[in-house]
Amino acid sequence: xxxxxxxxxxxxxxxxxxxxxxxxxxxIYPHEFVSIIGPSGSGKSTLMNIIGCLDVADAGTxxxxxxxxEAYSENxxxxxxxxxxxxxxxxxxxxxKLSAEENVELPLIYQKVPRAQRAERVKxxxxxxGLANRAKHLPTELSGGQQQRVAIARAIVTNPKLILAxxxxxxxxxxxxxxxxxxxxxxxxxxxxxxxITHDNDVAKQAERSIRIFDGRILEVTL
Amino acid sequence: MLSFKxxxxxxxxxxxxxxxxxxxxxxxxxxLVVLVSLVNGATTSVTDAVAGLGSSMLTVSVSDxxxxxxxxxxxxxxxxxxxxxxxxxxxATSSAAGMANGESGTVTVYGTTADYYEIQNLQLxxxxxxxxxxxxxxxxxxxxxxxxxxxxxxxxxxxxxGLNLNGVKYTIIGVLTNNEESLTGLLQxxxxxAYIPYTSLIRLATSVSxxxxxxxVSPAAGHTVEQAETAMENILMARFDEDEDAFDISSxxxxxxxxxxxxxxxxxxxxxxxxxxxxxxxxxxxxxxxxTVTERTREIGIRKAIGASxxxxxxxxxxxAVVLCMLGCGLGIFLSWSILQIVxxxxxxxxxxxxxxxxxxxxAVVFCFIIGLIFGLYPANKAAKMKPIDALHYGG
Numbered sequence: 302x303x304x305x306x307x308x309x310x311x312x313x314x315x316x317x318x319x320x321x322x323x324x325x326x327x328x329i330y331p332h333e334f335v336s337i338i339g340p341s342g343s344g345k346s347t348l349m350n351i352i353g354c355l356d357v358a359d360a361g362t363x364x365x366x367x368x369x370x371e372a373y374s375e376n377x378x379x380x381x382x383x384x385x386x387x388x389x390x391x392x393x394x395x396x397x398k399l400s401a402e403e404n405v406e407l408p409l410i411y412q413k414v415p416r417a418q419r420a421e422r423v424k425x426x427x428x429x430x431g432l433a434n435r436a437k438h439l440p441t442e443l444s445g446g447q448q449q450r451v452a453i454a455r456a457i458v459t460n461p462k463l464i465l466a467x468x469x470x471x472x473x474x475x476x477x478x479x480x481x482x483x484x485x486x487x488x489x490x491x492x493x494x495x496x497x498i499t500h501d502n503d504v505a506k507q508a509e510r511s512i513r514i515f516d517g518r519i520l521e522v523t524l
Numbered sequence: 525m526l527s528f529k530x531x532x533x534x535x536x537x538x539x540x541x542x543x544x545x546x547x548x549x550x551x552x553x554x555x556l557v558v559l560v561s562l563v564n565g566a567t568t569s570v571t572d573a574v575a576g577l578g579s580s581m582l583t584v585s586v587s588d589x590x591x592x593x594x595x596x597x598x599x600x601x602x603x604x605x606x607x608x609x610x611x612x613x614x615x616a617t618s619s620a621a622g623m624a625n626g627e628s629g630t631v632t633v634y635g636t637t638a639d640y641y642e643i644q645n646l647q648l649x650x651x652x653x654x655x656x657x658x659x660x661x662x663x664x665x666x667x668x669x670x671x672x673x674x675x676x677x678x679x680x681x682x683x684x685x686g687l688n689l690n691g692v693k694y695t696i697i698g699v700l701t702n703n704e705e706s707l708t709g710l711l712q713x714x715x716x717x718a719y720i721p722y723t724s725l726i727r728l729a730t731s732v733s734x735x736x737x738x739x740x741v742s743p744a745a746g747h748t749v750e751q752a753e754t755a756m757e758n759i760l761m762a763r764f765d766e767d768e769d770a771f772d773i774s775s776x777x778x779x780x781x782x783x784x785x786x787x788x789x790x791x792x793x794x795x796x797x798x799x800x801x802x803x804x805x806x807x808x809x810x811x812x813x814x815x816t817v818t819e820r821t822r823e824i825g826i827r828k829a830i831g832a833s834x835x836x837x838x839x840x841x842x843x844x845a846v847v848l849c850m851l852g853c854g855l856g857i858f859l860s861w862s863i864l865q866i867v868x869x870x871x872x873x874x875x876x877x878x879x880x881x882x883x884x885x886x887x888a889v890v891f892c893f894i895i896g897l898i899f900g901l902y903p904a905n906k907a908a909k910m911k912p913i914d915a916l917h918y919g920g
Contacts, residue, residue, distance in 0.1 A: 355829060355913045376833045383831020394826045394916070398537050410526060411831040455830065 302463065302494050303329035303352060308361035310347050310517075321347040322358065323517035329496060331462075334489040336497045336508035344517040346467070349498045353386055353465050354378045366462050383411050387456025391468035393448040395440040395455075402427065402436040405455045412459065426458040427451075430484060446477035453484055457493070464488065466497045470504055482507055531844040535851070545812040546852030548805025549895070553856025553888045556798035557880065558863050560791050565878035567787040581643050581775075582753055584760070585738040588770040592763060593735030596637065596659070596722065602759060603639075608751045610744040611639035614722050614736040618729035622716060623688040624676045631672060631716045633689060635725025635732060643742045651683040651698030654721055662723040667698035672716040687718065690728060694720060749775050795884065799891065805852070806895035813845050813903035824907050825915030838908040845900025846893060853892035857885055 310322040321344045329335050339345040350356035351363060354370055363370045366385055373381065388394075395404045402423050409419045427433045430450040440448050449469060456464055466485065470478035482504065489495055489509075497508055505511045513520045535542045586594060599612045615636040622631035640646075641653040649670060658665050666687055673680045676687065677696075686693045702713040725732050743752040753773055764770040817824070824837060832840075857880070864878045871878075 350913050353829070355916070356911075376835075379828060379831050379833045382829060388829050390916075394822070394829070396823050396826060398533060407827070408830045411833075411836060 302331045302333070302366060303327070303496070304362075304364040305352075306362045308348075308351060308358040308363060310344075310351065310356075310358050312347075320344075320517045322351070324361070325514070325517065325519045327512060327519050327521070329494065331494055332489075332492055334485070334495045334497070334509045336499060336505040336511045337514060338499055338502065338505040338511055339514035340500055343514050345498050345500075345514050347517075348514060349465065349467050349496075352463075352496060353388060354382050379411075383408055384459060385462045387453075387459060387461040387464045389449070389452050389456050389464065389466040389469045391471040393440070393445070393452045393472070395448055395451055397440050400437050400439055401432065401443065401451045401454075404440070404451055405458050408455060408459050422458055423454075426454040429457065430454045444477075445473050446480055449473065449477075449481055450484065453481070453488075457488065462494060464493055464495045466495065468499055469497065470499070470501070478504070527839050527843045528847065530840060531847040534844055535848060541812065542848065542851070545809055546805075546848055546855065548808040549802065549849055549852030549892060550805075550856040550859065552798060552802030552805040553853050553892065554860050554863070555801050556795055556888050556891075557857060557860035557884050559794040559798055560884040561860070561864055561878055561881045562867070563787060563791050563794060564881050564884075565876055567783075569876045570787075571783060580742060580749055582741040582749060582756060583738070583774045584741060584756060584771060586736070586760075586764075586771045588764070588767070589735060590764050590767070590770060594739075594763075595734060595736065599637075599736065599739060606755050606759070608744055608747040608755045610742040610747075610752075611643050612739055612741050613637050613640035613643050614739040615640060616722065616725055616729075616732040616737065618725060618732060620689040620718075620728060621691075622672070622676055622718065624686065625678060627676045627678070629672075629675060629716050631668075631676075631687075631689060631718050633725060633728065634717065634719045635722040635729075636719060637722055640719070640740065643740045645703075647701045647703050649680060649699045649701040651696070653698055654719060659721040659723050661721075662727065663721055664692065664694045664724060665697045665720065666694040667700060667719040668696055669700045669712065669717040670702045671713055672718060673699045675716060689718065689720075692728065694718070694724075791884075795887070802888075802891055802895060806849070806899040809845055809848055809896065810899035810903060813841065813848075813900060814906070816844070817841060817903045817907040820907075821910065821915045821918040824910050825912050825918065828910070828912035829916060834908040837910075838904045841904035841907045842897065842900045845904065846896035849892045849896030849900075850889075853889055857888065 305325060305327045308322050308325045309320070312319045312321050325344075325348065337345055337348065347356070351358050352365075354365065357371055365381070368381065370378070370381070396407070399407070405423045405426055406419050409422060414422070424433065424436070427436055430453050432447060432450050432454065435443060435447060440451065443451065464485075469485075470481055473481065485495055485497065486507070495508075497504070499505050511522050513522045596614060599614060603609050603612045613636050615634055618633050618635070620631050620633050622629050634640075636654070637659050638654050638656050646653070648667075651667070653667055654665070657663070666689070668676075668687065670680060673682050673696075677685055680699055682696055682699065685696050687696055688694075720728070726734055741752055741756055743749050753775055756773055760771045760773075761768065827837060861880050864880060867878050
């Protein structure tokens with residue numbers, strides 16, 4: 302599913318060169334639930350951006366679903382993100398002007414799915430996260446946990462190969478966090494591949510497998 | 525269609541700002557539409573007045589007589605036989621050195637016949653006009669305008685005096701009043717003019733021959749200019765081998781054409797000034813769009829992360845700019861219409877009607893669309909070029 306070999310990424314912060322990724326190598330198989338854990342500044346955000354095709358590495362290879370990501374143009378990467386990856390962010394990143402269902406509909410619009418089919422799939426996705434009765438609400442009218450569930454619905458509505466969650470519980474209290482993690486467990490049971498990035502050990506150990514990243518290097522730890 | 529809806533949504537989410545942004549376009553469109561409509565309305569009523577003065581005649585000029593030139597006798601024959609023709613008068617002009625009582629000046633000499641007087645609606649101050657016999661006899665007589673009388677003779681009452689044109693003595697038989705009501709009269713009141721028999725002008729000026737190159741036709745009572753025009757066209761087509769380029773018939777007098785030119789120039793000028801305010805309005809739109817793009821950096825990041833391509837983002841913001849412009853344009857046109865209605869009630873007594881000019885409305889719509897595109901392009905491109913990670917992490 303994900304095949305990363307010798308990835309390097311260097312940022313220039315002022316005059317200093319920061320090695321955000323230092324020959325990182327890792328494999329994630331289909332239907333896995335993997336967490337990537339590391340303290341802030343460890344390079345996990347960089348890794349997440351590269352796995353999510355939001356950024357491209359300086360060196361090394363990345364195969365997503367056998368596609369050599371570094372060979373694609375910006376627009377092709379947009380299509381790959383749209384079709385293969387579902388994103389869940391710490392800050393939910395919903396578009397405030399759009400209602401819950403419109404937010405969930407957006408990736409389908411970019412895929413040019415016909416209207417009737419879109420409505421059907423949006424409804425199904427919202428039902429899966431238990432928010433069918435909140436479809437018309439704006440994000441500001443929803444609680445944090447509800448907003449994150451809308452974001453998850455948006456991530457799964459395209460039936461992506463990979464669900465990529467970046468600190469999905471970072472902005473939530475522990476009870477709501479557990480509800481969100483339970484949704485991920487449910488999605489995993491349904492056969493989705495999930496990569497969850499976190500700095501929280503309690504969250505990380507709920508995954509099948511944890512990968513620890515430190516100073517841009519990857520140390521695999523199975524819990 | 526979907527991006528159109530999205531654009532409307534995003535504009536309506538901040539109505540106050542949208543209206544302020546559109547203000548420049550609204551005022552620009554209003555300036556353009558109202559000014560041009562006012563000019564056109566005023567022009568219509570003025571040209572109607574001008575048309576009432578002197579265009580109830582045809583001006584015919586022959587450029588290629590195909591070896592079959594028109595003579596004075598032909599004109600007389602047409603006048604007799606064609607019921608729609610009232611009067612026909614040939615004319616030719618030349619300038620000559622005029623001298624009388626020791627004063628001299630360049631005189632514009634018209635060679636014509638008796639019918640010219642009626643067709644041109646001239647007015648005699650004293651004396652008489654040219655007669656058929658003057659034309660038949662190649663008489664050395666002339667009718668001059670008031671200006672010529674005053675400048676060359678020194679006084680108006682000069683019947684029977686002599687006027688030398690290129691050294692040949694002509695007897696003054698009539699003096700015309702300067703008719704300031706007719707536009708032709710108004711234009712000619714500044715120059716020295718002498719009317720002599722057409723046959724005499726042939727002798728006076730080498731450039732004029734017995735072959736008539738131009739003449740005026742007035743319609744008979746009870747017939748319109750258009751009927752006379754059709755009849756004349758048929759006659760000339762038959763005469764000149766069906767070659768429509770051999771002659772030209774115009775029912776407008778030169779002054780009307782000149783007026784048309786002036787007013788259309790005025791329209792273009794005013795329109796141009798208004799167009800500048802539209803461009804300024806466009807710059808306002810660009811400013812706000814740039815602010816919008818910065819404000820919505822995060823939204824752009826989200827959209828890009830979930831799969832919006834560059835073109836999608838570009839279209840979205842471009843659409844917003846164009847929709848803003850078109851909304852402003854629509855409001856501007858509506859307000860222009862309202863203003864014209866108000867103007868109409870105010871000047872109701874003046875016999876002028878101002879209507880929204882369809883042409884200028886179309887110009888305004890097209891122009892606004894283009895402005896939206898041009899000034900929307902830079903902000904939209906800026907949005908489209910954003911890198912998803914930079915945009916996502918903007919402002920936390």
